Amino acid sequence: xxxxxxxxxxxxxxxxxxxxxxxxxxxxxxxxxxxxxxxxxxxxxxxxxxxxxxxxxxxxxxxxxxxxxxxxxxxxxxxxxxxxxxxxxxxxxxxxxxxxxxxxxxxxxxxxxxxxxxxxxxxxxxxxxxxxxxxxxxxxxxxxxxxxxxxxxxxxxxxxxxxxxxxxxxxxxxxxxxxxxxxxxxxxxxxxxxxxxxxxxxxxxxxxxxxxxxxxxxxxxxxxxxxxxxxxxxxxxxxxxxxxxxxxxxxxxxxxxxxxxxxxxxxxxxxxxxxxxxxxxxxxxxxxxxxxxxxxxxxxxxxxxxxxxxxxxxxxxxxxxxxxxxxxxxxxxxxxxxxxxxxxxxxxxxxxxxxxxxxxxxxxxxxxxxxxxxxxxxxxxxxxxxxxxxxxxxxxxxxx
Numbered sequence: 001x002x003x004x005x006x007x008x009x010x011x012x013x014x015x016x017x018x019x020x021x022x023x024x025x026x027x028x029x030x031x032x033x034x035x036x037x038x039x040x041x042x043x044x045x046x047x048x049x050x051x052x053x054x055x056x057x058x059x060x061x062x063x064x065x066x067x068x069x070x071x072x073x074x075x076x077x078x079x080x081x082x083x084x085x086x087x088x089x090x091x092x093x094x095x096x097x098x099x100x101x102x103x104x105x106x107x108x109x110x111x112x113x114x115x116x117x118x119x120x121x122x123x124x125x126x127x128x129x130x131x132x133x134x135x136x137x138x139x140x141x142x143x144x145x146x147x148x149x150x151x152x153x154x155x156x157x158x159x160x161x162x163x164x165x166x167x168x169x170x171x172x173x174x175x176x177x178x179x180x181x182x183x184x185x186x187x188x189x190x191x192x193x194x195x196x197x198x199x200x201x202x203x204x205x206x207x208x209x210x211x212x213x214x215x216x217x218x219x220x221x222x223x224x225x226x227x228x229x230x231x232x233x234x235x236x237x238x239x240x241x242x243x244x245x246x247x248x249x250x251x252x253x254x255x256x257x258x259x260x261x262x263x264x265x266x267x268x269x270x271x272x273x274x275x276x277x278x279x280x281x282x283x284x285x286x287x288x289x290x291x292x293x294x295x296x297x298x299x300x301x302x303x304x305x306x307x308x309x310x311x312x313x314x315x316x317x318x319x320x321x322x323x324x325x326x327x328x329x330x331x332x333x334x335x336x337x338x339x340x341x342x343x344x345x346x347x348x349x350x351x352x353x354x355x356x357x358x359x360x361x362x363x364x365x366x367x368x369x370x371x372x373x374x375x376x377x378x379x380x381x382x383x384x385x386x387x388x389x390x391x392x393x394x395x396x397x398x399x400x
Contacts (some may be wrong), residue, residue, distance in 0.1 A: 029327035063116040071112040076305040079276050080104040080360075083314050084161065086197025086247055092247075094223065097193035099163060101278070101360035102314035107301065108358050109380045119353050122373055123163035123199060124155040124165060124217070125320045125365045126307035128178075129170040134329035136343040137366050148186055149193035156194045159367045165199045165228070166190050172203035172213050180215035189215050191223060199251070199363075201228040210239050223305045228316075229280055232264050240271035251316055256289075256296045258303070262310040278361060280316040285325040286350045293317075294357045301358030317359035319351035320368045344368040363364045 028136035080102040087093025128144045144150040148166060155161035166187065170178040187200055200216050202209030213227050219227030227243055229251035230236060243250055252268055254260040259282055268277055281300055284293040297315055304311040322328055329339055335344060346368040349361050354374065364370050378384055 001235040017264040025153070039124070049385060062088055064236045074106070074113065076105055078105075078307045078309075078312055080301075080304060080314060080324050081312050083249060083275055083278055085226050085361075087247070088224055089223070092222040094191065094195065095119075095197055097197075098224070099197050104360075105305070106303065108356055111381070117178075119381050120360050120363045121162050121361055122351070122377075123165050124152075124159065124369050124370065125165045125167060125202075125363050126151040126155065126190075127169050127184070128165045129176065131169060132342055133365075134323055134339075135148075136329065136340050137323070140367055149189040152190045152198075156196055159370070161194075163197045163199065163361075164190065164194060165201060165363050167201040168212060168216075169203055171205075171208055173205055173208055175203070179238060183212050184219040186347070187225075188219050191220060191225075197225070198223075199226040199228050206231055206233040208235055213239055214242050217243050217248055217251045220248065221246040224248060225276065228252060230264075230268065232260065232267075236267050236271060240268060242278070244272050246366070249276045249278060251278050251280050252313070254282065256282045257297060257298055258282075258294055258311070262308075263302065265310050265313065272359075274313070277302045277313050278316050279313045280318065283317045283319055283321050283350065285322040285328070285352055286346055286353070287327060288321075288325045290350060290353055294353050296355040297354060297359065314360040315358050316361045317351065317354035318363045319347060319354055319359075320363050320365045322347040322350035323365065344372075347374050 053226070063392070067352075071111070071288065082100050082102045084098050084100050086095040086098040088098055090093050099121050099346055100118050101121055102136070105117075106113045109116065126141075126148055127145070128148045133145075138145070141151055141154060146156050152161075153162045155164060168178075168183045168186065170176040171180070171183050183268070187198075190198060200213075200220070202212050216225075217227065218237070224247055226249040230239065231253050250268070252264045258281070261279060265277065265279070279300065281296045282293055283297075284290045297317070300311050301315065304313075323343065323346075326345060327336070328343045330340060332342075344366045347364055348367055351359075351364055351369065352371050355362060362373070
């Protein structure tokens with residue numbers, strides 16, 4: 001017998017014995033073994049030795065145990081209050097339809113537990129003056145940016161906007177300091193131009209916003225618009241009753257602090273019905289605090305479902321803040337891909353994250369971002385995709 005065959009038989013025999021003992025006893029301990037070699041190689045043969053072929057089949061179960069999957073059962077004692085935005089003719093307004101947000105008794109999209117009460121609403125942001133916008137957004141609205149009524153019509157007629165967010169930035173004392181009467185006229189024009197529910201935002205200056213909101217609430221009487229927003233620094237005893245008398249909804253804004261959110265809600269409960277308050281816990285853009293905004297909103301929603309009555313209000317997210325991240329619009333190296341695509345993806349990702357944290361009303365700006373998020377909402381609630389997408393040219397590769 002040749003030397004190689006002898007060695008092969010020896011290796012097979014010893015490996016078979018080792019394997020059998022290993023399977024039998026669970027471990028092998030070698031004593032008084034000395035290995036002297038300049039080079040040691042441990043090789044695992046591709047073909048199992050005969051001993052392994054005898055032992056391994058015995059370890060394979062003849063039948064895999066079948067276990068029926070059951071969805072986790074969770075009990076939530078709290079319920080998010082429903083808030084209606086926009087009044088139809090039957091309600092004394094002129095809107096073509098109203099939207100209702102809130103009503104959840106489970107975390108976002110726990111459809112295995114029960115259907116979604118009211119799917120999240122995505123609203124288009126517009127402004128009362130021409131503002132500096134990223135090119136990716138400006139391309140869609142540049143010819144109407146000096147006319148907020150036409151801007152609103154573009155969003156509704158071309159992009160099927162569910163709601164409009166009108167931002168009265170010209171009232172800012174540091175920009176144009178437009179008077180409340182002029183702001184009120186702008187609101188009237190937008191209400192006449194479209195029949196979807198609208199939200200009206202101020203400049204962020206607490207004192208000026210109070211004066212603007214008083215006038216806006218008056219001219220929009222009966223329309224159940226949403227005033228965005230009331231903050232802790234305002235004299236709520238003066239502005240909140242006026243908003244209530246004219247039949248509107250408010251946004252309670254706090255900067256990522258649940259204690260402040262509770263405090264502001266408690267104060268507003270003194271003047272407003274609880275079905276007229278929406279919370280904004282603040283949204284940070286992707287890469288610019290998104291994780292903080294997500295965490296605070298998620299904590300607010302879970303606390304509400306666990307029974308915290310001071311936090312049981314629908315949640316609003318200003319996901320348009322995504323465009324404040326320079327990566328969403330800045331021209332960058334090729335690996336970042338074109339900003340025309342990167343920007344909408346940046347806004348979409350921000351909106352998606354906040355929606356999954358619990359946002360009921362999401363403010364966005366780019367048509368593609370909004371449509372994509374609508375498709376996700378439709379899929380999560382019904383399992384259907386709004387429209388088919390041809391993705392064959394999304395990915396390409398060059399083989400050298």
